Amino acid sequence: MPTVLLTGFEPFDTDPVNPSWEAVRQLDGMKFGDHVKIVARQLPCAFSTVGQCLAQMLDELHPAMVIATGLGPGRSDICVERVAINVNDARIPDNLGEQPVDTAVAVGGPAAYFSTLPIKAMVKAMREAGIAASVSQTAGTFVCNQLFYLLQHALAGTAVRSGFIHVPYLPEQGVAYGKPSMALAAQVEGLRVAVCAAWETELDAVEVGGQVS
Template sequence: MKLLLSGFEPFGGMKVNPTEQLMQDMAAASITGVDIRTVLLPVYFDECAEILLQAVEKFQPDVIISCGLAAGRTSITPERIAINVKDIAPDASYPDNRGTRPQDEPIDPDGPDGLFSGLPVRDMVSRLQAAGIPAAVSNTAGTYICNNTMYAVLNYIRRHQLPVLAGFVHVPASSDMAADKPSLPSLPYDMLLRGLKLIIESTRTAWETRAACQL
């Protein structure tokens, strides 16, 4: 199975984004039956997805798992759906890393309103919980960069009718982030890394099952 993983640089004035470290560690990781490639994305509307899709065209993966930070969440949350909108409320604390603040803009004016993840989100959550890692299915990826990336990738797969499993996983802040902000919910980084590996194993099982059914 060829797996493309993506994470993001820090944003919103934060010095750390745990998904950046996850990409560094997963680039050197070894998982049986999985050929892993990683890409670090900028926190820029639209360009985030353009860079990821360039990697998709080059690597031709079977699976795409995008990861992002959801500071304030208390668990690892695979996303169920992406929606066709870019929006930052006027009173939001931060724009993207270029200062862009879209409002009520479609990601694709001709695209569907929403697109569901192709990842086995329920099985992912079950595996994480069985391993003692806080996890839950999320029904909103927001309207920021993470949703922009998730929707654009799923829309690309839809338009090109590709046999690719893809979706998005949000992780909470890591404990080192909470050192500067003790009220911020967090999980130890080692738990986030272990959780991502379980997510990959869940997806590998789903991909192998689908591949077997197509024989």
């Protein structure tokens, strides 16, 4: 049975929960399409260990598709990322207290990797389902971007499509920080729709998804 690996992060900074994990864990074991199964796994928010954990999951599961997710503080919708860059530049320490500044994710690696998912089709499908979504041009420079880069690096040259999605705060977090948020049920449904669209779409949609600045 083909497997889609869907990952979320553990809580970080001072938050007791991470919406990315709270959402993907609800999709664990879900089957769709031609007997495709979602397997949800949690990853550590730590520069020095996330890559090893990802590699172990890839070796164990041999997934047919991988979609990683993370929290995007301040984002108002579900953001499908376009590109990962070969830079770590942490504004805050990670969960192990490490704070790399201006270091390479992979020494000697390409400057960037693009998502191999049909990002425009995924956004279109979520919007048609009534879920706020958009294409994002930056995954930041924290552990989310590092994971996205390492994921694309590990699967480069294979037939396994992969990419990254950022989700907003949950409503209670949004109230606490004065930031945009999205209900957990909407995040779960948005990710479900995005995964199905990614699996079912061979050629990406031609949709406007760029930004002026």
